[in-house]
Amino acid sequence: MKPTIKDIAARAGVSKTTVSFAINNPTRISKETCDRILAIVDEMGYFPNPVARTLTTKRLGSLGLLLPQPLPEVLNNPHLCDIISGIGEECEKRGLSLTMLPPVQGRIIEAARRAFVDAIVTIGVGPDHEVVDFLNSHGIPFVTIDGEETSSTVNVGIPDEKAAYDLMKHMLSLGHRKMAILCVKPDTKSIAENDHRSIVLEKRLSGFSRALNEVGLNLVAPDISLLETEGSLVGGKNAGEKLFVLEPGTRPTAIVAMADIIALGTYAAAREASLSIPVDISIAGFDDIEQSRYYEPALTTMHQSGRQKGQKAAGMAIELLNGGHPAHCSFPCNLIVRASTGPVPSRSASYKSS
Amino acid sequence: MKPTIKDIAARAGVSKTTVSFAINNPTRISKETCDRILAIVDEMGYFPNPVARTLTTKRLGSLGLLLPQPLPEVLNNPHLCDIISGIGEECEKRGLSLTMLPPVQGRIIEAARRAFVDAIVTIGVGPDHEVVDFLNSHGIPFVTIDGEETSSTVNVGIPDEKAAYDLMKHMLSLGHRKMAILCVKPDTKSIAENDHRSIVLEKRLSGFSRALNEVGLNLVAPDISLLETEGSLVGGKNAGEKLFVLEPGTRPTAIVAMADIIALGTYAAAREASLSIPVDISIAGFDDIEQSRYYEPALTTMHQSGRQKGQKAAGMAIELLNGGHPAHCSFPCNLIVRASTGPVPSRSASYKSS
DNA sequence: AGTGACTTGTAAACCGTTTTATAAATCATG
DNA sequence: CATGATTTATAAAACGGTTTACAAGTCACT
Numbered sequence: 192m193k194p195t196i197k198d199i200a201a202r203a204g205v206s207k208t209t210v211s212f213a214i215n216n217p218t219r220i221s222k223e224t225c226d227r228i229l230a231i232v233d234e235m236g237y238f239p240n241p242v243a244r245t246l247t248t249k250r251l252g253s254l255g256l257l258l259p260q261p262l263p264e265v266l267n268n269p270h271l272c273d274i275i276s277g278i279g280e281e282c283e284k285r286g287l288s289l290t291m292l293p294p295v296q297g298r299i300i301e302a303a304r305r306a307f308v309d310a311i312v313t314i315g316v317g318p319d320h321e322v323v324d325f326l327n328s329h330g331i332p333f334v335t336i337d338g339e340e341t342s343s344t345v346n347v348g349i350p351d352e353k354a355a356y357d358l359m360k361h362m363l364s365l366g367h368r369k370m371a372i373l374c375v376k377p378d379t380k381s382i383a384e385n386d387h388r389s390i391v392l393e394k395r396l397s398g399f400s401r402a403l404n405e406v407g408l409n410l411v412a413p414d415i416s417l418l419e420t421e422g423s424l425v426g427g428k429n430a431g432e433k434l435f436v437l438e439p440g441t442r443p444t445a446i447v448a449m450a451d452i453i454a455l456g457t458y459a460a461a462r463e464a465s466l467s468i469p470v471d472i473s474i475a476g477f478d479d480i481e482q483s484r485y486y487e488p489a490l491t492t493m494h495q496s497g498r499q500k501g502q503k504a505a506g507m508a509i510e511l512l513n514g515g516h517p518a519h520c521s522f523p524c525n526l527i528v529r530a531s532t533g534p535v536p537s538r539s540a541s542y543k544s545s
Numbered sequence: 546m547k548p549t550i551k552d553i554a555a556r557a558g559v560s561k562t563t564v565s566f567a568i569n570n571p572t573r574i575s576k577e578t579c580d581r582i583l584a585i586v587d588e589m590g591y592f593p594n595p596v597a598r599t600l601t602t603k604r605l606g607s608l609g610l611l612l613p614q615p616l617p618e619v620l621n622n623p624h625l626c627d628i629i630s631g632i633g634e635e636c637e638k639r640g641l642s643l644t645m646l647p648p649v650q651g652r653i654i655e656a657a658r659r660a661f662v663d664a665i666v667t668i669g670v671g672p673d674h675e676v677v678d679f680l681n682s683h684g685i686p687f688v689t690i691d692g693e694e695t696s697s698t699v700n701v702g703i704p705d706e707k708a709a710y711d712l713m714k715h716m717l718s719l720g721h722r723k724m725a726i727l728c729v730k731p732d733t734k735s736i737a738e739n740d741h742r743s744i745v746l747e748k749r750l751s752g753f754s755r756a757l758n759e760v761g762l763n764l765v766a767p768d769i770s771l772l773e774t775e776g777s778l779v780g781g782k783n784a785g786e787k788l789f790v791l792e793p794g795t796r797p798t799a800i801v802a803m804a805d806i807i808a809l810g811t812y813a814a815a816r817e818a819s820l821s822i823p824v825d826i827s828i829a830g831f832d833d834i835e836q837s838r839y840y841e842p843a844l845t846t847m848h849q850s851g852r853q854k855g856q857k858a859a860g861m862a863i864e865l866l867n868g869g870h871p872a873h874c875s876f877p878c879n880l881i882v883r884a885s886t887g888p889v890p891s892r893s894a895s896y897k898s899s
Numbered sequence: 900a901g902t903g904a905c906t907t908g909t910a911a912a913c914c915g916t917t918t919t920a921t922a923a924a925t926c927a928t929g
Numbered sequence: 930c931a932t933g934a935t936t937t938a939t940a941a942a943a944c945g946g947t948t949t950a951c952a953a954g955t956c957a958c959t
Contacts, residue, residue: 195916196915196916196917206939207916207917207939208939211916219938220938221936221937221938238659240914242599243914245944246916246917247916247917248944262634263630263633266629266630267626272620273620275620277617279647280616282616283616288645288659290643290644291644293633293637306642307605307642424836458839462841481778486840487812549946560908560909563909565946574906575906575908593947594944596946597946599946600914600916600944600945601947603914
């Protein structure tokens with residue numbers, strides 16, 4: 192069937208060793224022999240079995256991506272797709288393949304256990320997660336994306352606290368005081384093992400909180416509502432539907448979603464409720480995914496590049512694998528103000544009349 | 546570091562074989578010995594090295610997905626994401642991991658060569674593609690998605706010819722006679738080895754052609770323009786910008802895109818050109834991705850379920866692996882008429898005045 | 900007691916590579 | 930023309946498992 196090194200050796204009338212050298216260490220043998228063998232290799236379409244090779248070299252040629260959720264949910268989230276794109280790009284450049292490792296039986300660590308890769312990138316895994324211990328104790332090089340910068344992990348992320356602060360400042364400066372914050376709902380299984388989102392979520396909430404405090408509000412104020420939604424268009428739409436049935440007086444005048452995809456989902460709900468964006472309701476998101484520019488009105492959002500995060504993380508994982516010691520990396524992010532946020536509707540602007 | 550089977554054997558005072566049996570074939574040895582060994586396994590945190598195990602069992606526990614394009618392009622295409630979701634779902638159910646195999650040096654066959662997986666799913670690979678020969682001759686079980694139903698491949702798809710016919714009929718019944726058809730541009734490298742899109746594209750074009758013929762038109766008629774675009778939002782936007790600068794008399798009154806994502810990209814161009822959908826221009830797509838319902842106006846499209854195609858294909862690949870003989874599978878698809886298509890603008894409806 | 904059938908455990912071969920140690924052949928040099 | 934250095938090729942060990950074939954011990958039954 193698939194030719195092995197033995198077949199090549201037999202065909203060339205040499206030993207397995209010689210064939211191995213021809214492929215991995217050409218200077219070790221004479222040019223003629225090498226060329227002759229390589230020709231046969233080519234002719235028979237031989238390719239060294241990576242598994243067998245791994246047994247001795249300890250290199251498999253594959254990078255693993257430990258996903259926080261099942262694949263369908265991940266692929267529904269454009270920002271996560273961007274991250275994967277970045278990782279994929281880097282892998283391609285280095286000739287590695289990329290293995291997706293979604294939770295097994297709802298547990299990330301089980302996925303890590305059966306992972307069949309040289310190095311790992313995780314998304315949203317904090318330093319206290321059991322999988323961190325596992326990877327460290329087994330000496331598997333790994334880099335976390337959207338985790339924390341500690342001594343037991345190497346992380347790639349953005350300054351989420353500041354990002355959230357800036358975004359909230361923007362909303363407040365427009366006069367909004369009644370707001371809904373849409374968070375990604377961790378699926379139950381993930382919760383059990385320290386949901387990935389909680390890391391980023393906490394940082395952002397503390398950023399929001401800081402901005403709110405400056406105007407005498409806080410996250411538990413009656414006018415600030417925190418909603419959990421699925422991280423998808425439908426999730427956003429459902430959340431929007433719940434909010435938009437409220438009376439104009441009690442209804443939030445602004446929505447801040449933890450992901451653009453959620454924010455865009457609320458557009459559909461707003462349309463159904465005949466609310467105009469941004470006249471009746473202001474909406475903002477996080478991530479700045481491509482679509483956000485295409486929707487009408489274009490979405491105000493906190494820009495970050497998933498692609499960049501992915502690339503960097505993959506590069507760092509490979510660096511670790513090669514014995515390097517990459518440092519934590521935090522990419523800048525900036526607020527992109529587009530057409531979906533505007534001043535608070537005058538009627539709701541009770542603070543103005545004071 | 547990581548304990549091996551030898552360590553366990555030594556600690557338990559038995560042979561490697563016995564340990565192996567304790568793990569894989571417990572009935573083969575006495576219950577007591579088995580329990581004793583398993584206790585030690587647990588205590589030492591032993592986990593059989595999957596690489597070594599594979600060498601003899603020939604099962605890797607991983608399914609490979611041979612992608613037609615680099616990962617970033619694939620992940621930008623929601624329909625492809627849906628397919629991957631479906632495959633992922635099935636993999637998860639069976640406890641397999643999923644390895645992404647984008648073209649290596651622009652060649653799909655190179656990706657297949659270094660693939661180390663139990664079975665493969667391809668997207669858009671036709672029976673004449675070199676990789677089909679490769680996989681068949683190496684005895685690697687594989688299933689094609691959006692390929693062709695031949696004896697050398699097992700395929701999962703939809704009746705693309707009929708789908709295209711139905712969609713075109715819809716446009717024609719609305720009175721449209723000047724039309725632009727937006728096709729996915731195969732990236733140059735893929736062309737070199739028989740671009741994947743060509744399979745589906747050809748079927749669809751022949752479906753369009755059949756419908757056009759019924760009203761005395763054809764694909765090369767002056768009023769029918771065929772454009773190649775990138776399979777993304779930007780691709781659609783760019784194409785739209787080219788079309789919308791044309792004079793109202795020569796400008797197409799309808800756009801049919803080979804993918805929803807392209808169709809949605811033209812929305813932005815239409816908005817910039819102050820054209821109203823569907824009053825000034827009708828737009829339709831293929832796939833019925835989730836977003837298509839969320840854009841305003843909601844997109845008329847030919848529904849198909851990528852998720853379903855992916856699930857089925859993965860299931861069939863595994864069936865092949867287990868010695869089964871799954872049959873070709875063609876899923877039904879149906880036209881979803883939404884708000885983006887309407888009657889041809891009266892001024893352009895020259896055929897009416899005849 | 901002898902026979903055949905199970906149990907239970909093991910030694911050795913094997914999977915497809917790389918790597919190490921070694922042998923044989925060639926070459927340059929005093 | 931020995932001698933040591935350098936090339937070139939190889940046999941054998943290793944990697945960490947599984948599987949095959951076999952041996953020893955039990956057991957039941959004639």
